[in-house]
Amino acid sequence: MLKRFLKYYIPYKKILTITLLGAVITSLAELFFPMYLRYIMNDILPLHNVNLLLKNAAILLCLYLLNCLLNYKVMLTGRTIGARIEQDMRRVLFKHVESMSFRYFDNQRVGQLVSRIVGDIGEIRELIFLGPNYLLVCTIFMLGTISILFYLNWQLAIIVNILLLAKAYDSVTTNRKLKKAGRDARKQVGNITAQTTESLNAVRLVQSFNNEELEVSKLDEAAAKLFAARKKSFDLLSHSNTAMVFFSNITNLTIIVAGGVLITYGKMEVSDLVAFLLYVSIFIRPILRLNALAETYQKGIASYQRFEQLMDISPEIKDAPHAVDVNLLKGNISFENITFAYDGKEPVIKNFSLDIKAGESVAFVGGTGVGKSTLCNLLPRFYELQSGRITIDGTDIKDFTLSSLRRNVGIVQQDIFLFADSVKNNISYGKPNAEMDEIVEAAKLAEADRFIEPLPEKYDTQLGERGVKLSGGQKQRIAIARVFLKNPPILILDEATSSLDNETEKAIQVALNELAQNRTTLVVAHRLATIRHVDRIIVLSPEGIAELGSHDELMALKGEYYKLYMAQFEKPEDVI
Numbered sequence: 082m083l084k085r086f087l088k089y090y091i092p093y094k095k096i097l098t099i100t101l102l103g104a105v106i107t108s109l110a111e112l113f114f115p116m117y118l119r120y121i122m123n124d125i126l127p128l129h130n131v132n133l134l135l136k137n138a139a140i141l142l143c144l145y146l147l148n149c150l151l152n153y154k155v156m157l158t159g160r161t162i163g164a165r166i167e168q169d170m171r172r173v174l175f176k177h178v179e180s181m182s183f184r185y186f187d188n189q190r191v192g193q194l195v196s197r198i199v200g201d202i203g204e205i206r207e208l209i210f211l212g213p214n215y216l217l218v219c220t221i222f223m224l225g226t227i228s229i230l231f232y233l234n235w236q237l238a239i240i241v242n243i244l245l246l247a248k249a250y251d252s253v254t255t256n257r258k259l260k261k262a263g264r265d266a267r268k269q270v271g272n273i274t275a276q277t278t279e280s281l282n283a284v285r286l287v288q289s290f291n292n293e294e295l296e297v298s299k300l301d302e303a304a305a306k307l308f309a310a311r312k313k314s315f316d317l318l319s320h321s322n323t324a325m326v327f328f329s330n331i332t333n334l335t336i337i338v339a340g341g342v343l344i345t346y347g348k349m350e351v352s353d354l355v356a357f358l359l360y361v362s363i364f365i366r367p368i369l370r371l372n373a374l375a376e377t378y379q380k381g382i383a384s385y386q387r388f389e390q391l392m393d394i395s396p397e398i399k400d401a402p403h404a405v406d407v408n409l410l411k412g413n414i415s416f417e418n419i420t421f422a423y424d425g426k427e428p429v430i431k432n433f434s435l436d437i438k439a440g441e442s443v444a445f446v447g448g449t450g451v452g453k454s455t456l457c458n459l460l461p462r463f464y465e466l467q468s469g470r471i472t473i474d475g476t477d478i479k480d481f482t483l484s485s486l487r488r489n490v491g492i493v494q495q496d497i498f499l500f501a502d503s504v505k506n507n508i509s510y511g512k513p514n515a516e517m518d519e520i521v522e523a524a525k526l527a528e529a530d531r532f533i534e535p536l537p538e539k540y541d542t543q544l545g546e547r548g549v550k551l552s553g554g555q556k557q558r559i560a561i562a563r564v565f566l567k568n569p570p571i572l573i574l575d576e577a578t579s580s581l582d583n584e585t586e587k588a589i590q591v592a593l594n595e596l597a598q599n600r601t602t603l604v605v606a607h608r609l610a611t612i613r614h615v616d617r618i619i620v621l622s623p624e625g626i627a628e629l630g631s632h633d634e635l636m637a638l639k640g641e642y643y644k645l646y647m648a649q650f651e652k653p654e655d656v657i
Contacts, residue, residue, distance in 0.1 A: 191279075264386065501544065512566045
C-alpha cells in the first residue's frame with residue numbers, strides 16, 4: 082500500500098525534498114537554541130557584562146525570527162504540495178469511476194461515491210504532507226533530544242526515558258484502536274452522505290407525499306450510527322490527550338525533584354537543569370505532534386484504504402489491447418447471436434441476431450422488459466455481453482476504442498439530464514468546441530430556439546439543478562439539439578419524443594427524420610405513430626423477434642404489431 086501511495090509524490094519529489102530539508106534545518110535549530118541559552122547562563126551571565134548579554138540575546142532573537150520564517154515557508158509549501166496531490170488523486174479516482182459500466186452504477190449509491198471522491202480525498206490531504214514532515218521532524222527531535230539529555234546528565238536521562246517508553250507504549254496501542262475507529266467512521270460518513278443526497282434529489286417526491294418527517298427519521302438513523310462510530314474515536318482521543326497532560330506534569334515534577342537532588346550533591350549544575358527542562362519540553366512537542374498525527378493518520382489511512390478499494394475495482398468494460406481508434410463509421414450493424422442478462426437475473430436478450438444496413442432506420446417495439454432499450458445500450462458498450470458479438474462495418478465493437486465507438490453514436494435517451502449550467506453549454510455538450518452559430522443552428526433544428534430566444538439571457542440563461550427551469554418537452558429538445566450538434570453516423574432515439582405534446586412532437590419528428598437521412602438509426606418508441614416512417618419495425622417478445630417488417634407490412638399481417646397499434650389509436654384521426 083505504501084508503494085502505491087508514494088507514487089503520487091513523484092511529480093513533486095524535488096520541491097518536496099527541498100521542503101523536508103527545510104524542516105530538518107528548523108528542527109536542528111530548535112535543538113540548538115537551548116544549548117545557546119545554556120552557554121549564556123554558564124559563560125555570559127557570570128561576566129556581569131550587560132552589553133555582551135544583550136548582543137548574544139539579539140543574535141538569538143535573530144535566529145528565532147529566521148527559524149520562524151523558514152518554518153512558515155516549509156508549512157506553506159508542504160500544505161500546497163498536499164493540496165496538489167489531493168487534486169491529482171481526486172482526478173484519478175473520478176476518472177476511474179467514470180470508466181465503470183452501467184452495471185456498476187446499477188448497484189451503487191451515488192452518495193457513497195461522492196463521499197469517497199470528495200470527503201475521503203480531503204481527509205488524505207492532511208496526511209500527505211504532515212505524515213512525512215511530522216515523522217522526520219519528530220525523529221530528529223526525539224533522537225537529538227535524547228542524545229543531548231544523556232550528554233547533560235545520564236542519570237536523569239535514564240529516569241526520563243523510562244517515562245518516555247511508558248508513554249510511547251500507550252500511544253502505540255491507542256493509535257492502533259484509533260485506526261479501526263477511523264475506518265468505521267468513514268464508512269458511516271459515506272452512508273449519511275448517500276442518504277442525504279438521495280433525499281435531496283427526491284425532494285419534490287418527498288413533498289408531494291408529505292414525507293418530510295420520514296426522510297428526517299432516515300437521516301437521524303444514519304446520524305446515530307455515525308455518532309456511535311465517532312464516539313469511539315472521541316473516547317480514544319480524550320484518553321490520549323489526558324495521558325499527554327499527565328505525562329508532561331509527571332515528567333516535569335520528576336526532573337525538578339531528581340535534578341534538585343543531583344544539584345544538592347554536586348552532580349549537576351543549575352544551568353544543566355534549566356537546559357534539561359527546555360529539552361524535555363522540546364521532546365514533548367514531537368509527542369504532541371505525533372498525537373495530532375495519530376488522529377490525522379487514522380482518518381487519512383482509513384480514507385486511503387477506501388480510495389484503494391475503489392481503485393482496485395477493475396472496469397468491466399475497457400479498451401482491448403489491440404483496440405483501434407476509428408474516425409468515421411459507415412453504420413452497418415450486426416447483432417450476432419447475442420445474450421445478455423442483468424446481475425442475477427434471467428437473460429433479457431437470448432440468442433438474438435439482426436442485421437441493419439448503413440443508413441437504414443429500425444424501430445424496436447414490444448412490451449415492457451423485452452430488451453428494447455437494452456439493445457440500444459449494448460451497441461455503445463454501456464453493458465458487456467454474456468455471449469455473441471456486435472459488429473459495426475464488419476468489425477467487433479470490442480476492437481474499437483470506447484471513445485471512438487461512442488464518438489460515432491448519438492443518443493437521445495428517455496431520461497434527460499441537464500447540467501446546472503447555461504443553455505449554450507448544455508447544447509454544446511454534444512460538441513464541446515462548437516462555435517456559437519453551430520449551437521444556434523442545432524437549437525433551430527431541434528425546435529428549441531423558439532423557447533430559448535424569449536429567455537432573459539437567451540443562450541446564456543442558467544437552467545438550474547437538472548434543468549429545473551424547463552418543462553419536460555423543453556428538456557427533450559435541448560437533448561435533441563445536442564445530437565444535432567454531434568452529427569454522428571449512428572443515431573439511437575430511446576423514446577426521444579416521449580415528453581412532448583402532439584404539436585411539438587410533429588415538428589421535432591420532421592427534424593429527426595431529416596437528421597436520420599443517410600444515417601443508421603435505432604428507435605425505441607412507445608408511441609407507435611412516430612415510427613410509421615422507419616424502414617423496418619422489429620416487434621420483440623420474451624422469446625426474441627416476434628415480427629419484422631415495415632409499418633404497412635405488419636399492419637397487413639394483423640399480428641402483434643397490429644394489436645399494439647390499434648390499442649393506441651381507436652380512431653384514424655388519433656394518428657399523428
